[in-house]
Amino acid sequence: MSKMREEILQQPVALDKTLRLELRRIEKLKKILQANPPQLILLAARGTSDNAATFGRYLLEITTGIPVSLAAPSIFTLYGAKFSFKQTLVVAISQSGESTDTNLVLQRAREAGARTVGITNEPQSTLAQLAEHCFLVRAGREQSVAATKTYTGQLMMLYLLAYALGAKIQIEQLRRVPEWAERALKLEPEIRERAGRYCFMRHGVVVGRGLNYANVYEFALKLMETCYVVAERFSSADFLHGPIAMVETAFPVFLFAPPGVTWPSTKEIREKLLQLRADTLMITDQSNPEALAADRRQVIEVPAKLAARAPLPADLFTPIPYIIPAQLFAASLAEEKGLNPDQPRTLSKVTRTL
Amino acid sequence: MSKMREEILQQPVALDKTLRLELRRIEKLKKILQANPPQLILLAARGTSDNAATFGRYLLEITTGIPVSLAAPSIFTLYGAKFSFKQTLVVAISQSGESTDTNLVLQRAREAGARTVGITNEPQSTLAQLAEHCFLVRAGREQSVAATKTYTGQLMMLYLLAYALGAKIQIEQLRRVPEWAERALKLEPEIRERAGRYCFMRHGVVVGRGLNYANVYEFALKLMETCYVVAERFSSADFLHGPIAMVETAFPVFLFAPPGVTWPSTKEIREKLLQLRADTLMITDQSNPEALAADRRQVIEVPAKLAARAPLPADLFTPIPYIIPAQLFAASLAEEKGLNPDQPRTLSKVTRTL
Numbered sequence: 001m002s003k004m005r006e007e008i009l010q011q012p013v014a015l016d017k018t019l020r021l022e023l024r025r026i027e028k029l030k031k032i033l034q035a036n037p038p039q040l041i042l043l044a045a046r047g048t049s050d051n052a053a054t055f056g057r058y059l060l061e062i063t064t065g066i067p068v069s070l071a072a073p074s075i076f077t078l079y080g081a082k083f084s085f086k087q088t089l090v091v092a093i094s095q096s097g098e099s100t101d102t103n104l105v106l107q108r109a110r111e112a113g114a115r116t117v118g119i120t121n122e123p124q125s126t127l128a129q130l131a132e133h134c135f136l137v138r139a140g141r142e143q144s145v146a147a148t149k150t151y152t153g154q155l156m157m158l159y160l161l162a163y164a165l166g167a168k169i170q171i172e173q174l175r176r177v178p179e180w181a182e183r184a185l186k187l188e189p190e191i192r193e194r195a196g197r198y199c200f201m202r203h204g205v206v207v208g209r210g211l212n213y214a215n216v217y218e219f220a221l222k223l224m225e226t227c228y229v230v231a232e233r234f235s236s237a238d239f240l241h242g243p244i245a246m247v248e249t250a251f252p253v254f255l256f257a258p259p260g261v262t263w264p265s266t267k268e269i270r271e272k273l274l275q276l277r278a279d280t281l282m283i284t285d286q287s288n289p290e291a292l293a294a295d296r297r298q299v300i301e302v303p304a305k306l307a308a309r310a311p312l313p314a315d316l317f318t319p320i321p322y323i324i325p326a327q328l329f330a331a332s333l334a335e336e337k338g339l340n341p342d343q344p345r346t347l348s349k350v351t352r353t354l
Numbered sequence: 355m356s357k358m359r360e361e362i363l364q365q366p367v368a369l370d371k372t373l374r375l376e377l378r379r380i381e382k383l384k385k386i387l388q389a390n391p392p393q394l395i396l397l398a399a400r401g402t403s404d405n406a407a408t409f410g411r412y413l414l415e416i417t418t419g420i421p422v423s424l425a426a427p428s429i430f431t432l433y434g435a436k437f438s439f440k441q442t443l444v445v446a447i448s449q450s451g452e453s454t455d456t457n458l459v460l461q462r463a464r465e466a467g468a469r470t471v472g473i474t475n476e477p478q479s480t481l482a483q484l485a486e487h488c489f490l491v492r493a494g495r496e497q498s499v500a501a502t503k504t505y506t507g508q509l510m511m512l513y514l515l516a517y518a519l520g521a522k523i524q525i526e527q528l529r530r531v532p533e534w535a536e537r538a539l540k541l542e543p544e545i546r547e548r549a550g551r552y553c554f555m556r557h558g559v560v561v562g563r564g565l566n567y568a569n570v571y572e573f574a575l576k577l578m579e580t581c582y583v584v585a586e587r588f589s590s591a592d593f594l595h596g597p598i599a600m601v602e603t604a605f606p607v608f609l610f611a612p613p614g615v616t617w618p619s620t621k622e623i624r625e626k627l628l629q630l631r632a633d634t635l636m637i638t639d640q641s642n643p644e645a646l647a648a649d650r651r652q653v654i655e656v657p658a659k660l661a662a663r664a665p666l667p668a669d670l671f672t673p674i675p676y677i678i679p680a681q682l683f684a685a686s687l688a689e690e691k692g693l694n695p696d697q698p699r700t701l702s703k704v705t706r707t708l
Contacts, residue, residue, distance in 0.1 A: 039393070039394075039438075039440070040421055042421065046592065047592065057426065061426070062429055065435055065438065067423055069422065069423040070423075070424075072411065072567075074564045074589070074591070075412060075416055078615040078619075079416045082419050083415075083419050202556070202557070203557045209428055210428045221596050224597045224600050226599075229600075230584050232578075237455065237707040238400065238404070241707070242579040242698075243578045244701070245579045245699055261428075262428065262432060265432075272700075313433055344596075345599055346601065347596065347598070353590075353594055353619065
């Protein structure tokens with residue numbers, strides 16, 4: 001079994017451990033932030049962690065109303081821009097904690113008076129030393145170059161951060177996430193079988209929106225780095241503003257199709273894609289009956305009812321269970337193509353850029 | 355001649371007109387903003403205008419130090435998040451002024467107390483009515499579905515907005531931009547000839563960084579919508595964090611290679627791509643001698659010296675002259691492939707999404 005597949009399977013345990021072991025310090029942070037809430041949140045990350053940051057952007061803006069900006073590190077590291085950072089919370093996310101540019105953003109921000117949070121797997125890392133508050137993704141060392149368990153672990157930490165910032169998410173709800181991850185893993189044999197059909201896919205598109213937009217980037221990244229598929233990624237809305245012109249008969253499009261506010265636009269785009277005779281595959285769950293009514297060969301159904309109850313957005317807890325079939329798909333497709341997903345050509349585990 | 359090509363050729367005139375006719379009202383806005391500077395800028399746009407917004411993000415953060423966030427419209431339009439918008443300047447950019455979601459973001463923000471700016475081609479549009487301050491891109495009506503002159507016009511307006519926000523950009527410097535655009539247009543016959551070589555390209559990657567990162571998205575979008583090429587887009591840094599694994603012999607990669615702080619990383623990535631035997635093409639100008647020293651078949655040289663003098667970033671004025679050869683390339687490649695760049699399949703000029 002590839003390390004990637006092993007690490008995909010470790011996710012329920014890693015999620016549970018992250019939640020349990022970090023909760024006490026999150027409660028402390030909650031008190032500090034309640035006394036003096038930030039007016040702006042800046043998220044800094046690269047690669048898979050940057051995809052987690054994209055999730056954080058949607059999650060934090062939707063559940064706390066605090067504006068969030070995804071840092072463009074070069075503005076600090078290359079152009080040397082000076083920011084005030086007044087009332088700003090800067091959050092750096094890095095699996096290794098050794099991402100040079102991410103760390104530099106955090107350091108500059110802290111020197112300029114920002115409050116800083118680090119999210120990393122490595123308690124001894126530079127990031128862990130630099131951040132005022134450091135939280136650990138308890139996933140154990142990640143050996144595959146393709147990140148999986150650290151991504152979902154980072155998502156869990158971001159739910160906890162939203163909670164610390166006053167979001168109406170209950171810890172009891174988060175405790176269900178490891179079980180949902182476990183259920184998503186039950187799809188393994190089905191997905192292994194399905195992957196064969198995509199063996200000769202050279203390019204494709206992943207589409208999704210809102211809280212699952214980050215998953216779009218993460219699924220595409222897995223397809224690029226482990227399967228060498230040229231995988232584009234778009235929000236459903238942006239896809240209609242131009243790129244849909246690429247789609248021709250049998251063009252592969254993968255869609256995240258959660259219940260809730262994004263479903264009408266996902267449904268609309270899927271209908272348009274069917275008219276264009278594209279080859280579509282939707283990831284959904286048991287709480288979106290309209291998606292389940294589609295041709296079953298075009299649906300991956302996570303065997304759980306994931307919809308959250310109002311006033312929470314229905315799709316709030318779908319991102320972790322939805323990325324798991326996508327990870328399994330990439331791992332299976334790599335094997336199908338005779339590639340080793342743990343050692344993609346050209347890459348190494350820690351990438352240093354400025 | 356395609357409308358797209360006609361409109362590409364109109365850019366020097368449109369840029370000059372936009373600068374001249376909007377300057378007085380920009381001076382007024384400058385006084386208002388100086389009296390009460392914003393602490394956060396939120397940019398809202400879709401499609402090509404969203405690429406212009408990405409440029410605005412880098413430009414404004416680099417030259418003013420005010421944090422900028424690119425709005426994710428669904429957070430307002432679908433999830434209905436409530437923001438405070440205190441001390442926030444919200445800028446909506448839309449060629450038609452009829453982009454439903456962009457307008458809704460602006461409207462909500464204005465109701466919640468934000469100051470608002472609109473940038474559009476259409477003085478009678480909904481956006482022009484909604485925004486407190488509206489500025490017009492004086493490019494005349496754009497008839498091709500593929501936006502060109504409105505993109506560079508929007509970039510010009512963003513330079514003016516940076517000026518209004520206190521950036522050390524002199525209007526005299528901006529007056530040179532139409533001439534640089536004119537010079538870039540001189541590349542037309544050369545690019546028409548080069549395009550033939552790419553006739554059978556089905557996918558590729560566009561790479562760049564910093565102030566030219568927006569051009570990466572815009573070039574890729576033109577390749578997708580007019581040539582149906584599956585064109586990925588990455589910052590040079592993100593490309594190294596995974597996607598470079600896709601690159602194999604003869605894999606086409608287009609790079610924006612301005613002088614200044616981003617050049618060392620662009621150079622490094624190009625060297626890595628040459629080792630991987632990728633097929634590279636760089637867009638640069640006469641002020642980057644190291645880029646010009648490369649194999650000339652791999653270089654498009656804008657015939658002008660574009661480097662700005664310190665303390666301005668050297669690449670400050672490269673984005674408009676650099677996107678022009680990319681636009682010409684897409685228009686030529688579409689013709690080479692027997693496609694009509696003015697009427698991409700599946701698309702219409704105004705796209706409404708929520």
